[in-house]
Amino acid sequence: MINQIKSKQISHAxxxxxxxxxxxTSIAKIFAMALNCESNNDGEPCNKCHQCLNTKNKSNINIIEIDAASNNSVDNIRDLCEEIKYPPVDNSRYKIYIIDEIHMLSSGAFNALLKTLEEPPKYIVFILATTEYKKIPTTIISRCQRYDFKKICDKDIFVSLKNICEQEEIIIDYDALEYISEINNGSLRDAISVLDRCSNLYRNKRINLKDILDFxxxxxxxxxxxxxxxLENKNLSSALxxxxxxxxxxKDSGDFIYSLIFYLYKSIKKDINNKNDIEFKSNILENFVKLDSKLKYxxxxxxALDLLIIDLCE
Ligand SMILES: [Zn+2]
Structure with a gap:
């Protein structure tokens, strides 16, 4: 994408x-900022020009963010198609529409959008974002340049969080930071959110693993x-x-089940060569995962939790 900005070969969708x-969506916003930046020599936004500052302050009227989950009707998209006829203002190069959760559009809305995507004015750029690629009509996909975003590994999340802690002067134990990096299922945004909330809660103190677990x-x-x-020794009363x-x-039963699932998963991964131990733990893990999937009903x-424990101790 940086190369496209450098070579000024911008796709319209x-x-x-x-x-x-x-x-x-974070990358979409940075990309939009770079597209309109007044001095982006290396393809990245300068963060200083009038356009960049406006975008940072969320007051750039040439960058429009739409949530397709709540604007999914044909009429919403028709309004948008009317709007794009007006060129960008304020000496901006592009008028950029960032549409999140694009798979939520109704089929009529997709059809209306398709017409616009076929021949948009040259100052228009659409950035469509989705978590469910398969729900988007191929006619739409074929008119877009596609980029796949992958989950990042726990180690990379750890490194990012560590950098944030250094910049923000958050003092936190290694194992506490490691825990936050591992529980968020590859989502850096969720991991940052946990770190952010914990550092606000435990302000002016060294954060340890127990703080994170409590939080x-x-x-x-x-x-x-x-x-x-x-459980292994069938001590029902002690388990209960x-x-x-x-x-x-x-805390509640759901928290308990969640804790056990995460612990068992980690412990099985760590002890992968100990066959006997793994068999026992995998069986418990399977039972807890099953219970977890039924829990909300x-x-x-x-x-239900007690009954499972009674069963496992028999
Ligand atoms: Zn700039």
Whole structure:
């Protein structure tokens, strides 16, 4: 994309595909800023010119962000097609539409958009973003330049978070930061959000793993380990006691199940060569994942959890 800006060969429509939190809309905004930047010699926005500053302040009227989830009708798109007839103002080069969740458009709306995509005015750039690429008609896809956004690995998330901590002077233990990097399913945005909220909550103190676990309402690894041992030894009452004290501290069954799933997953990955141990843990993990998938339909979640534990201790 940087090369396109450098060589001034701009496509009139881009499609950014990728799962939640992979940075599609953030990149779309930076790309839009670079397109209109008054001095982007190297293809990147200068962050200083009139256009860049306006974009940063969210007052650039030539960059229009639309959420297709709530503007998905034919009429919405027809209005947009009327709007694009007016060229950009304020000496801006392009008028850029960033449309998020584009797969949510109705089929009529897609048809209306298609006509516009076929022959848009030369000052128009569409950046369409989606988490569900397969729901977009091929006629639309064929008119866009497609970019795929991939989830990033935990290690890269860790490095990004570490940089943020250094810049923002957030003091946090290594294992606490590692935990945040691993629980967000490859979404840097979610990981940053956890770090951000924790650093606000624990301002002026060194953040440790226990702070993070408390903040996320999850069980610490030591207790998870003890719980699994109780199950292995069929100590039903001790296992139930651990659940009791967790729930008594103001958390719920869902938090407990989530904690165990994450702990078991990590522990299986770490202990991949210990066959006996893995078999036992995989069986429990499978049962917890099954219960987790049913959880939102259950009225008495605690009862369902207890019944599972009774079953596993038999
Ligand atoms: Zn600029």
């Amino acid at each position: 881009y499609l950014f595909c990728g799962s939640h939190g992979t940075g599609k 996320l309402s999850v069980l610490d690894f030591e207790t998870c380990d003890r719980f699994i041992n109780e 006691e651990i659940i009791d004290s967790f729930i008594d501290s103001g 259950l009225i008495n979640k605690r009862l």
